[in-house]
Amino acid sequence: MPSSTAAAPVSGAGQYDGQYERTERTTPTRYRDRASYDRDLVHEILDAGYVCHLGFVRDGAPVVLPTLYGRVGDRLYVHGSTGSRPLRSAGEAREPGMPVCVTVTHVDGLVLARSAFHHSLNYRSVVVHGTARRVTDAAELTEALDALVNQVVPGRAADSRPASAKELAATAVLRVDLTEVSAKVRHAGPADDEEDVALPHWSGVVPVTTAYGAPVPADDLTPGIPVPDYLTGR
Amino acid sequence: MPSSTAAAPVSGAGQYDGQYERTERTTPTRYRDRASYDRDLVHEILDAGYVCHLGFVRDGAPVVLPTLYGRVGDRLYVHGSTGSRPLRSAGEAREPGMPVCVTVTHVDGLVLARSAFHHSLNYRSVVVHGTARRVTDAAELTEALDALVNQVVPGRAADSRPASAKELAATAVLRVDLTEVSAKVRHAGPADDEEDVALPHWSGVVPVTTAYGAPVPADDLTPGIPVPDYLTGR
Numbered sequence: 001m002p003s004s005t006a007a008a009p010v011s012g013a014g015q016y017d018g019q020y021e022r023t024e025r026t027t028p029t030r031y032r033d034r035a036s037y038d039r040d041l042v043h044e045i046l047d048a049g050y051v052c053h054l055g056f057v058r059d060g061a062p063v064v065l066p067t068l069y070g071r072v073g074d075r076l077y078v079h080g081s082t083g084s085r086p087l088r089s090a091g092e093a094r095e096p097g098m099p100v101c102v103t104v105t106h107v108d109g110l111v112l113a114r115s116a117f118h119h120s121l122n123y124r125s126v127v128v129h130g131t132a133r134r135v136t137d138a139a140e141l142t143e144a145l146d147a148l149v150n151q152v153v154p155g156r157a158a159d160s161r162p163a164s165a166k167e168l169a170a171t172a173v174l175r176v177d178l179t180e181v182s183a184k185v186r187h188a189g190p191a192d193d194e195e196d197v198a199l200p201h202w203s204g205v206v207p208v209t210t211a212y213g214a215p216v217p218a219d220d221l222t223p224g225i226p227v228p229d230y231l232t233g234r
Numbered sequence: 235m236p237s238s239t240a241a242a243p244v245s246g247a248g249q250y251d252g253q254y255e256r257t258e259r260t261t262p263t264r265y266r267d268r269a270s271y272d273r274d275l276v277h278e279i280l281d282a283g284y285v286c287h288l289g290f291v292r293d294g295a296p297v298v299l300p301t302l303y304g305r306v307g308d309r310l311y312v313h314g315s316t317g318s319r320p321l322r323s324a325g326e327a328r329e330p331g332m333p334v335c336v337t338v339t340h341v342d343g344l345v346l347a348r349s350a351f352h353h354s355l356n357y358r359s360v361v362v363h364g365t366a367r368r369v370t371d372a373a374e375l376t377e378a379l380d381a382l383v384n385q386v387v388p389g390r391a392a393d394s395r396p397a398s399a400k401e402l403a404a405t406a407v408l409r410v411d412l413t414e415v416s417a418k419v420r421h422a423g424p425a426d427d428e429e430d431v432a433l434p435h436w437s438g439v440v441p442v443t444t445a446y447g448a449p450v451p452a453d454d455l456t457p458g459i460p461v462p463d464y465l466t467g468r
Contacts, residue, residue, distance in 0.1 A: 025292070051341055051355070053287035055296035058259070062289035062296050066339040066359050105300040107285055110446075112465075116383050116394045117401040121285070125300050149350050153440075160350045160435050167351040189452050201394050202459050206387075207447030212344075217438040218423050225436050231346075 025129060026182035036183045045124045045183055046071045046104055050152040054078055054174075055101040056132070069102065070147030074179075076128060077135065077144035078102060080172030097131040102176055110206040113190035114199040120191070122205060125184045132174035138165075144173045155230035259363060260416035270417045279360045279417055280305050280338055284385040288312055288408075289335040290366070303336065304381030308413075310362060311369065311378035312336060314406030331365035336410055344440040347424035348433040354425070356439060359418045366408035372399075378407045389464035 020026075020037040028035050036042075052069045055062055068079040078100075109122030135141045145168070146157040163171065190203045215227050254260075254271040262269050270276075286303045289296055302313040312334075343356035369375045379402070380391040397405065424437050449461050 025297070051339065051357075053289075053298050053300075053337055053339070055287075055289040055298035055335070057291050057294065057296050060291065061333040061363065062291050062298075062335045063259070063361075063363075064287050064289035064296075064298050064335040064337040065361065066287075066337060066357065068355070099295040101289070101296045101298040103287055103298040103300060105285065105287070107444075110386055112387065112390065112394075114395055115397070115401070116379055116391060117397045117405070119383050119386065119390070119394070121302070121386075123285075123300070127297075127299065129295065129297075145350055149353050152344055152353065152355075153346065156346065156353070157350060160346075160353070161348055161430055161433055163349070163351045167349070171351065189450075192452075196395055197454050198456060199395055200456070200459060202449075202451070202462050202465070203455050204449050204451040206449045206465060209445045209447065210341075211443045211445035213441030213443065215346075215436075215438050215440045216423075217436070218426075220431050221437050222432060222434070225434060228436050231436070231440060 020179065020181045022182070023129075023180050026127070026180060028184070031184075031186075034184045034186055036185065037181070038183065041185070042126050042178070042181050042183045043071065045106065045126045045185075046076070047151075048106055048124070049104050052078065052102050052104045055103070056098055068148050068152065069104070070144065070149075070151040072143060072147050074177060076102060076176045076178055077147050078132065078174045078176060079148055080132075080134065080174045097133040098174075100130060100132040100174070100176060102128040102130070106210075107208045108187065109208055111186075111188075111190050112203055112206070113192045114196040114201045114203050115192060118191055118193070118196075120186065122186050122188065122208075123184070124187075127182055127184075128176060128178060129180040130176040130178070132176050135173045135175050138168060140175075141168050141171065141173060144175070145171065148173070153230060155228075159228060159230070254413065254415045256416070257363075257414050260361070260414060262418070265418075265420075268418045268420055270419065271415070272417065275419075276360050276412070276415050276417045277305065279340065279358045279419075280310070281385075282340055282358070283338050285338075286312060287337045287339075289337070290332055302382050302386065303338070304378065304383075304385040306377060306381050308411060310336060310410045310412055311381050312366065312408045312410060313382055314366075314368065314408045331367040332408075334362075334364060334366040334408070334410060336362040336364070341442045342421065343442050345420075345422075345424050346437055346440070347426045348430040348435045348437050349426060352424060352426055352430075354420065356420050356422065356442075357418070358421075361416055361418075362410060362412060363414040364410040364412070366410050369407045369409050372402060374409075375402050375405065375407060378409070379405065382407070387464060389462075393462060393464070
């Protein structure tokens with residue numbers, strides 16, 4: 001019976017059709033309408049960035065480090081060589097892996113309300129809860145490194161020297177499967193209280209974007225190598 | 235004896251002269267030259283932003299949420315009402331507070347090396363380890379809210395309706411003192427291996443900045459209220 005089959009959650013998959021499965025810790029208590037479990041939306045937000053904030057626990061205390069990531073389907077690859085001793089040790093291949101939280105945030109606007117209280121941001125964010133395991137398989141590691149490079153500059157991996165076996169061995173990449181994931185989006189004007197609307201304060205939104213400047217060649221760049229198309233189109 | 239006095243660490247202050255005290259967990263094992271404990275540099279990086287990633291531990295697992303912050307001297311105020319149940323409960327005023335890690339990151343450039351392995355980012359980041367305590371004193375809460383608003387748009391707090399007592403009570407602001415803090419900065423061109431320099435791949439840096447668009451007035455803005463100077467100067 002297609003209808004009842006369709007209604008059953010996909011056991012163990014952590015997602016159902018186009019939705020990630022909602023869990024207690026991906027359910028916000030405030031602004032619930034801003035939360036989404038839509039797979040396409042989550043991927044879109046992840047694909048719009050390349051820097052995540054990776055959280056893990058060390059000696060009972062939280063550690064949050066910025067690092068690069070790349071997405072391949074429902075796998076998130078996170079660069080682990082951020083100079084952090086605990087991250088590198090905890091990220092070893094040993095089971096059961098390391099509990100992590102990976103968060104990606106894009107700021108889209110400054111929201112200026114008449115009241116200080118209602119000031120806010122327009123933003124898109126994704127929070128991933130999961131377990132990080134160090135990637136050790138050479139083929140997967142190569143794929144992950146390509147994903148990390150292409151996440152920053154799509155098309156770049158094919159136009160660079162691939163990692164050597166020695167470099168692969170020196171690179172700590174953590175894999176986090178996308179199963180317990182949520183997105184949050186605010187995209188609206190100020191939400192002032194009715195009695196504040198007539199106050200004489202300017203109110204509105206200042207749009208925020210990330211701007212990419214003209215590429216600056218390396219000092220030792222071989223003369224005659226042009227700026228590649230995948231950069232000029234940015 | 236001034237010289238020996240000057241050499242003694244300031245007990246309990248977590249900083250000495252213009253430097254935060256280095257601890258084991260603020261000492262990176264890689265790229266140690268990128269790390270800094272300089273108080274002015276830390277403040278400068280913090281003051282260049284307004285969104286942090288706040289990490290805390292819930293049921294043994296890390297949680298990382300984006301939220302607003304404001305700095306007042308060596309106090310960091312973090313907005314706690316991010317819709318997170320655990321954050322709000324853990325952030326209550328009870329001692330000994332909640333262990334947190336607050337991280338602020340600015341991306342300044344995409345660093346394209348000839349080798350995939352040496353791709354990197356230019357960035358400035360600050361990592362704060364500490365204990366978050368909920369601000370309950372009304373005067374401090376008002377100061378903290380002003381700091382949060384002014385961090386996003388300097389000068390805005392004075393040009394908005396101050397929070398009412400009811401709003402203050404509904405606002406969860408966490409205070410984290412800046413004692414165990416480090417900054418990391420990468421600001422350089424690609425660091426290719428010597429044998430890769432002649433490879434036919436373009437190499438250099440793509441500058442990244444945050445761009446602010448023309449302010450968009452709220453739909454219900456009272457006609458005649460001009461865009462304030464503190465926005466046009468941005």
